[in-house]
Amino acid sequence: MTRTVAFVGLGHMGGPMAANLVGAGHRVLGYDVVPEALAAAAASGVEPAASAAAAAAGADVVITMLPAGRHVLELYGERGLLASARPGTLFVDCSTIDVADARAAHAAARAAGHRALDAPVSGGVVGAEAGTLTFMAGGGAEEFAEAEPFLSAMGGKVVHCGSAGAGQAAKICNNMILGISMIGVSEAFVLAESLGLDHRALYDVASTASGQCWALTVNCPVPGPVPGSPANRDYRPGFAAPLMAKDLNLAANALRAGGVDAQLGLKAAELYAAFAEGDGAGLDFSAIVRTIRGSGAGTATASPASPASPASPASPEETTTDGTAP
Ligand code: NAD
Numbered sequence: 167m168t169r170t171v172a173f174v175g176l177g178h179m180g181g182p183m184a185a186n187l188v189g190a191g192h193r194v195l196g197y198d199v200v201p202e203a204l205a206a207a208a209a210s211g212v213e214p215a216a217s218a219a220a221a222a223a224g225a226d227v228v229i230t231m232l233p234a235g236r237h238v239l240e241l242y243g244e245r246g247l248l249a250s251a252r253p254g255t256l257f258v259d260c261s262t263i264d265v266a267d268a269r270a271a272h273a274a275a276r277a278a279g280h281r282a283l284d285a286p287v288s289g290g291v292v293g294a295e296a297g298t299l300t301f302m303a304g305g306g307a308e309e310f311a312e313a314e315p316f317l318s319a320m321g322g323k324v325v326h327c328g329s330a331g332a333g334q335a336a337k338i339c340n341n342m343i344l345g346i347s348m349i350g351v352s353e354a355f356v357l358a359e360s361l362g363l364d365h366r367a368l369y370d371v372a373s374t375a376s377g378q379c380w381a382l383t384v385n386c387p388v389p390g391p392v393p394g395s396p397a398n399r400d401y402r403p404g405f406a407a408p409l410m411a412k413d414l415n416l417a418a419n420a421l422r423a424g425g426v427d428a429q430l431g432l433k434a435a436e437l438y439a440a441f442a443e444g445d446g447a448g449l450d451f452s453a454i455v456r457t458i459r460g461s462g463a464g465t466a467t468a469s470p471a472s473p474a475s476p477a478s479p480a481s482p483e484e485t486t487t488d489g490t491a492p
Contacts, residue, residue, distance in 0.1 A: 168192055171316065172225035174218045174241065175261070176207040179287070180231030182294040183260070183320045185210035187229075189297075190319035195221040219250035227256045227316055234412075235267025242271055248278035257282045258313050260301070262413060265331045265338070265420050272305065272330035283309045284330065285317060286337040288492055290405060298322035304332030338420060341413040341492055345434040345451070348381040348410075352455035355388050359459070365390055387452035396450035405492040407446035407453065411438040413492075451492075 168191050173184040176198040187194050188211035196212035197220070198204045208214050215221035218241055222228045228251060232238050238259050241247045248257070257275045259268065259282070268284040275282035283305035293299040299321035303310050310326045317324045327336045354377065358368045369391035373383050385404065386392035396404040414435035421428050438446075441454050 169226045169316075170195065170224055172197070172215070172218075172221035172228040173207075173212065173231070174198070174221060174228070174247070175231040175233075175237075176203040176212070177231065177233075178291050179260075179294045181207050181210070182291070183229075183231060183299070184212050186294075186297045186320045187316065188212060192316070192319070195225060197221045217245075219246040222247045222251040222255070225251065225255065227258060227313070229316070230257070230259045230261060232259075232261045234261070235263035235271075237261070238263055238271050239267060239274070242274050248275060248280060251278075251280060253279045255280045256309060256312055258285050258316070259283070260285050260287055262286045262337055262416065263334060264416055265334045266423065268304065268331045268334040281306070281309045281312075282330070283313050284333040285313065286333050287321065288337065288340065289321070290492060293322075294320070301325065302327050302333040302336040304328055304330055304334065304336075334416075335420070338413055338417040341410065342417040342428075342431045342434065344381060344492060345410055345414045345417075345438055346430045347379045348385070348387065348452055349434055349437060349454060349458070351377075351379065351381045352387045352452070352458050355455060356459045381452070385450075385452050387455035396452055397455075401449040401453035401456075403448075404450035404452070407438065407449055407451045408442040410451040410492070411435070411442035414438050 170193045171187055173180060173187065173194050173196045176184055176196050181203060184194050184196055184207050194212045195215045196204060196207045197215045197218045204214050228247065230238055230241065232241070238261055257280055259271055272282040283303055285301045285303040287299040287301055289299040297320055300323040301317045301321045303313065303324065303326050314324055327333050355365060355368065358365065365388045369386065372378065384392065384395065386395040387397055389397040396402060418432055418435040421431055437454065441457055445457060446453055
């Protein structure tokens, strides 16, 4: 059934997501503070609105895809999104934000007589363009059931994780595993170098042994063993280090708020924050291997890249399109 969707935040992710809703036959009223983003969305069939509030006023569902929690809360409140929508409108926030902000957004929507779902995504720009994102949703069963067809039009997998904030919780827990495991894999390769162990030999053992993980077999931080990994293209992202730093910071906030003694999660947040502000600003998050290599005092003897193994797993492009990437 054709419905009217307001889509606010038409950036790298929101632009292609809104285009996929148009492709699924929905009427999409779009808004972004950056005119170029609005114009690009209009070219793919999104109807430009004069403001976010104007888009929400005529919609059945309001989807936001914004940089951070403060943008979502400002938009919901001061900028009049909740006030302008018809009573009972479903608000779906797909941005990656603090769990506490997500719960505050749910509460604000409910207080204004609406319904809400947090539904952050995994899969990156490649997944947004291909319509293969993974959505992690938090909110009531009814809200989830109503949002599901819209999310399915933009994604390959939609998981109901629990009540308000559960989608954001799933997102930051997953990315905390990823950040810690990328540092672990990178440290193992640098240790191998100092011991004179070839990258290929470590890869062939660890990829089929207990060291196996996505950071190793898909996004391998050294060039050679996984031909499609960003390490083979000078660490062009992929999943940019500043986005990993952002997600780990959200995880660190939640760890502190909950009094959870997760020392590796906090350390990973600290390492990625420094990396993203420095050498890693424009690089894939796997480039942190360079920092680890550079900061050691050992006798590093980097091993040359080896040819691809026939047993190498799928490239990131293949995996991002099935929604398994960050
Ligand atoms: P982006 O900066 O490209 O897009 C955000 C858009 O929001 C921008 O176009 C900006 O102009 C717009 N915006 C900001 N404030 C606004 C307001 N008040 N009203 C209207 N528009 C406003 O960012 P992105 O890469 O599209 O990421 C969006 C969200 O998705 C973030 O929370 C990010 O963490 C998350 N995310 C990104 C990726 C990725 O690979 N880029 C992957 C997963 C999740």
